Amino acid sequence: MKIIDPQELQLQPFQLLDQTWALLVAGVERPNPMTVSWGGFGTLWNKPMVTLYVRPTRHTFHLLNQHSECSLNFLPEQHRQALNLCGSRSGRDIDKWEKSGLHPLASETIAVPRVQEAFLSFECRVLAWQDFDPSRFLQKTIEKNYPNQDYHRIYWSEALAVWLAE
Numbered sequence: 001m002k003i004i005d006p007q008e009l010q011l012q013p014f015q016l017l018d019q020t021w022a023l024l025v026a027g028v029e030r031p032n033p034m035t036v037s038w039g040g041f042g043t044l045w046n047k048p049m050v051t052l053y054v055r056p057t058r059h060t061f062h063l064l065n066q067h068s069e070c071s072l073n074f075l076p077e078q079h080r081q082a083l084n085l086c087g088s089r090s091g092r093d094i095d096k097w098e099k100s101g102l103h104p105l106a107s108e109t110i111a112v113p114r115v116q117e118a119f120l121s122f123e124c125r126v127l128a129w130q131d132f133d134p135s136r137f138l139q140k141t142i143e144k145n146y147p148n149q150d151y152h153r154i155y156w157s158e159a160l161a162v163w164l165a166e
């Protein structure tokens, strides 16, 4: 893996999040990997940004609010089972590193680790957050995503380092 200039990164952003999925790691004392497939990449405040959406029911939500750094990690297909585990079990109940066989790896710019098995990782610092306000949903069908009214918190995060497999 090597750190690259975000400007050089070539992605299929829709395919990557929707199909490949990713592991969002949050927490310093007991970092926890959670599977995500909703998010985005772009530019805000002249910075390369990663946008994440986390429901308040997730353990990750509390970890992110305690410490405003995280890593976003994309893994090869052979780790699909690990991604399923990290997307169905909570770090409140189990150690997902131990159960998935994945390994945390020290980051360069943040206190939260990235994932050793990843082919692409972002080290991120959260710069702002906001909760979805359902009164602003302009399509009724969006509400179907929230039978329990656990509206996502949106985290706008600066990509401090981008790691890509060589």
Ligand SMILES: Cc1cc2nc3c(=O)[nH]c(=O)nc-3n(C[C@H](O)[C@H](O)[C@H](O)COP(=O)(O)O)c2cc1C
Pocket (backbone or CB within 6 Å): 021, 032, 033, 034, 035, 036, 037, 038, 039, 053, 054, 055, 057, 058, 059, 060, 061, 083, 084, 086, 087, 088, 089, 090, 091, 092
């Ligand atoms: C493919 C996939 C994508 C997911 N994407 C998200 C997401 O973007 N945001 C979210 O809050 N939960 C998402 N989840 C659900 C969490 O990964 C799941 O609830 C997890 O068990 C929460 O872990 P935690 O309690 O350790 O944080 C996704 C799950 C899967 C399987």
